[in-house]
Amino acid sequence: MTNTGERSTSERIIENLNRALHALLDGDDRVFFLGEDVLDPYGGAFKAARGLSTKYPDRVLTTPISELGFVGVANGLSLAGQRPIVEIMFGDFIFLAFDQIINFAAKSVSMYGRRVPHHLLIRCPVGGHRGYGATHSQSVQKHFLGVPDLDLFELSPLHDNTALLPRILARDHPGILFESKVLYAQPQLGEGAIDDLFTCEFLDEERMTAHVFVDRDPQAILIASGGSFPACWQAARQLLLEHEIEVQIVVPFQLYPFEVQSLAPLLSTAPALYVVEEGTAGGTWGAEVAAVVAEAWPHRAPVRLIHSADSIIPSARHLERDVLVQPENIVKRVSTDLHAIHPRSHHQ
Amino acid sequence: MIPPANLSHPVSSANASACPSRETLELLLLIRHFEETLLRLFQSGKIHGTTHTCLGQEYIPVAVMPLLRDDDFVFSNHRGHGHYLARFRDPEGLLAEIMGREGGTCDGVGGSQHLRRDRYISTGVQGESLPVAVGAALQLRRKKRGGLAVPFIGDGTWGQGAVYEALNMAALWNAPVVVIVENNGIAQTTVRSANMAGNIEGRARAFGVEYLRCTGHEAEALQARLAPELDRVRQSGAPLVVEFETRRLAAHSKGDDTRTPEEVAALRAIDWGADYQARWPEIFAEVDARMRDRMAAIVEEVESRALSSWSNR
Ligand SMILES: Cc1ncc(C[n+]2csc(CCOP(=O)(O)OP(=O)(O)O)c2C)c(N)n1
Numbered sequence: 001m002t003n004t005g006e007r008s009t010s011e012r013i014i015e016n017l018n019r020a021l022h023a024l025l026d027g028d029d030r031v032f033f034l035g036e037d038v039l040d041p042y043g044g045a046f047k048a049a050r051g052l053s054t055k056y057p058d059r060v061l062t063t064p065i066s067e068l069g070f071v072g073v074a075n076g077l078s079l080a081g082q083r084p085i086v087e088i089m090f091g092d093f094i095f096l097a098f099d100q101i102i103n104f105a106a107k108s109v110s111m112y113g114r115r116v117p118h119h120l121l122i123r124c125p126v127g128g129h130r131g132y133g134a135t136h137s138q139s140v141q142k143h144f145l146g147v148p149d150l151d152l153f154e155l156s157p158l159h160d161n162t163a164l165l166p167r168i169l170a171r172d173h174p175g176i177l178f179e180s181k182v183l184y185a186q187p188q189l190g191e192g193a194i195d196d197l198f199t200c201e202f203l204d205e206e207r208m209t210a211h212v213f214v215d216r217d218p219q220a221i222l223i224a225s226g227g228s229f230p231a232c233w234q235a236a237r238q239l240l241l242e243h244e245i246e247v248q249i250v251v252p253f254q255l256y257p258f259e260v261q262s263l264a265p266l267l268s269t270a271p272a273l274y275v276v277e278e279g280t281a282g283g284t285w286g287a288e289v290a291a292v293v294a295e296a297w298p299h300r301a302p303v304r305l306i307h308s309a310d311s312i313i314p315s316a317r318h319l320e321r322d323v324l325v326q327p328e329n330i331v332k333r334v335s336t337d338l339h340a341i342h343p344r345s346h347h348q
Numbered sequence: 349m350i351p352p353a354n355l356s357h358p359v360s361s362a363n364a365s366a367c368p369s370r371e372t373l374e375l376l377l378l379i380r381h382f383e384e385t386l387l388r389l390f391q392s393g394k395i396h397g398t399t400h401t402c403l404g405q406e407y408i409p410v411a412v413m414p415l416l417r418d419d420d421f422v423f424s425n426h427r428g429h430g431h432y433l434a435r436f437r438d439p440e441g442l443l444a445e446i447m448g449r450e451g452g453t454c455d456g457v458g459g460s461q462h463l464r465r466d467r468y469i470s471t472g473v474q475g476e477s478l479p480v481a482v483g484a485a486l487q488l489r490r491k492k493r494g495g496l497a498v499p500f501i502g503d504g505t506w507g508q509g510a511v512y513e514a515l516n517m518a519a520l521w522n523a524p525v526v527v528i529v530e531n532n533g534i535a536q537t538t539v540r541s542a543n544m545a546g547n548i549e550g551r552a553r554a555f556g557v558e559y560l561r562c563t564g565h566e567a568e569a570l571q572a573r574l575a576p577e578l579d580r581v582r583q584s585g586a587p588l589v590v591e592f593e594t595r596r597l598a599a600h601s602k603g604d605d606t607r608t609p610e611e612v613a614a615l616r617a618i619d620w621g622a623d624y625q626a627r628w629p630e631i632f633a634e635v636d637a638r639m640r641d642r643m644a645a646i647v648e649e650v651e652s653r654a655l656s657s658w659s660n661r
Pocket of ligand 1: 036065067089093096426427472473474475501502503504505506530532534535536596
């Protein structure tokens with residue numbers, strides 16, 4: 001695995017993530033990596049850890065099937081001044097470690113009366129589309145919203161993990177990086193043209209909030225979780241080409257706390273605002289974003305939520321498809337809403 | 349009073365030489381062909397999702413399931429096709445489930461690792477079922493009809509704290525749980541020496557839970573050895589851990605095998621299938637061909653079915 005710090009044009013997202021992990025372990029001997037089946041040659045169920053155990057054998061621990069236990073061990077390493085990274089094999093199993101994440105990692109930052117740094121990054125592959133069934137497909141993000149001192153992030157094709165992961169781990173409190181499993185094999189993108197229509201720029205200096213657009217006057221903005229970006233992108237192309245509706249997409253790397261300031265210039269122009277995520281209905285990330293936007297711009301039209309159905313994730317492909325958000329759901333929702341607001345002739 | 353058995357003596361079927369009944373051989377080879385068929389269907393892209401085959405371990409459910417009654421609870425895991433087939437002899441329902449076709453056990457919602465039928469339930473979360481088995485067992489005990497709760501787990505699942513919490517409660521409360529451990533020496537890619545300190549016997553005994561080790565792969569001999577032990581649990585309620593030493597012949601799921609071809613070949617050389625074939629070639633060949641044909645016919649029939657619908661949400 002190369003570790004040159006350069007982005008090769010054909011890099012896949014899993015390779016970018018792997019490169020980021022290599023750089024972290026390489027640059028700082030306080031960084032540990034723990035998880036199930038993470039040793040070479042396997043390198044973890046999704047191969048994010050490839051090469052790590054060969055290069056850093058004393059700081060890469062392959063664990064027993066003990067999620068509560070090894071997140072606790074990571075907490076102990078952190079308590080002892082180290083900077084552990086933990087891999088949860090499938091996001092659904094992060095629930096086994098809930099106590100260590102909420103009651104220890106997050107709370108111990110402030111519950112002893114004065115702030116105590118707690119460096120910890122938990123990587124958590126999530127999401128469906130692979131037919132693995134209910135215990136291996138959930139988008140678990142919403143269950144971690146609203147915890148003091150627990151930051152939530154999401155992998156996307158647009159964000160450079162080699163730049164962002166070190167910053168997460170440098171924060172004085174724990175974070176979880178959710179990673180949509182279907183992204184791993186896709187090409188790593190970034191600033192500039194991402195296809196014949198859309199361009200990506202970042203709205204902030206830290207390059208945390210990506211903005212994907214055609215030109216500057218959209219009829220709608222989709223705020224997309226990283227994992228739902230590919231569906232939003234496909235929907236945005238279709239909306240433009242088939243419905244003449246220009247939609248821009250904003251992809252925040254940080255899901256929670258949701259930073260609204262960098263969006264201010266956009267929100268004043270776009271009439272319609274949607275939040276798109278793969279998580280299922282009820283207590284969603286989108287609801288949190290909507291609340292933050294409503295607080296900041298009380299007179300804006302309400303934010304609309306696009307998410308998966310109120311359901312477990314079924315196994316069979318055709319049943320799973322019906323539950324999870326698809327590009328056509330986004331196209332249909334946005335085109336129906338906007339045609340109702342502005343009849344089509346208005347745009348011609 | 350039933351005299352306590354000398355449980356520390358390992359049970360082995362190695363010396364038994366009786367030819368298995370046709371019925372036993374049929375079930376063993378049905379499971380084998382079912383699993384091999386699944387791997388082929390995956391390779392040809394006809395199945396989507398994941399699967400964990402029990403190739404090499406088929407004889408364990410074949411030994412255990414006939415000892416269970418309809419009112420016993422069975423808790424299966426990710427590697428559960430053999431458990432299901434030995435309990436229900438329903439390859440059509442299971443294949444339809446995995447292929448998302450009409451007539452699947454759970455309408456295609458559950459898939460390979462999430463099956464439920466009568467008192468049989470499986471899940472893909474390791475170790476989760478053990479405390480649940482204790483609860484089910486407590487109610488069985490209250491009913492005083494000798495029912496059992498029987499979870500199947502692998503050696504790797506002993507990493508989960510829930511396993512120990514469950515053993516403790518089962519022993520404290522005399523819950524008739526029989527934990528069947530399929531110790532194939534590997535968990536996904538992690539070999540036992542990398543994830544287990546001590547051993548399963550010591551862990552069970554630490555809670556005062558009875559323990560029985562089973563080696564060998566003759567389903568009927570193992571069944572005969574287990575029968576009185578299960579009866580004892582039915583009467584006393586005292587939980588039992590049964591550890592089978594076994595081997596996983598195929599990849600963890602579809603293609604993710606980190607073992608060398610030599611290691612796998614060594615396991616195949618001591619496989620029950622190879623052994624049975626050498627010892628009882630005629631009946632083996634006859635039943636093997638029949639089960640192969642049967643599976644081929646089942647695939648054809650199930651493939652022609654419509655996609656499942658999820659009506660009972
Ligand atoms: C709580 C939990 N963590 C991780 C996994 C992923 N996983 C599935 S099977 C498996 C290995 C299980 O090993 P073992 O219990 O020995 O059973 P075997 O696969 O050998 O039959 C792992 C790690 C899981 N299903 N559940």
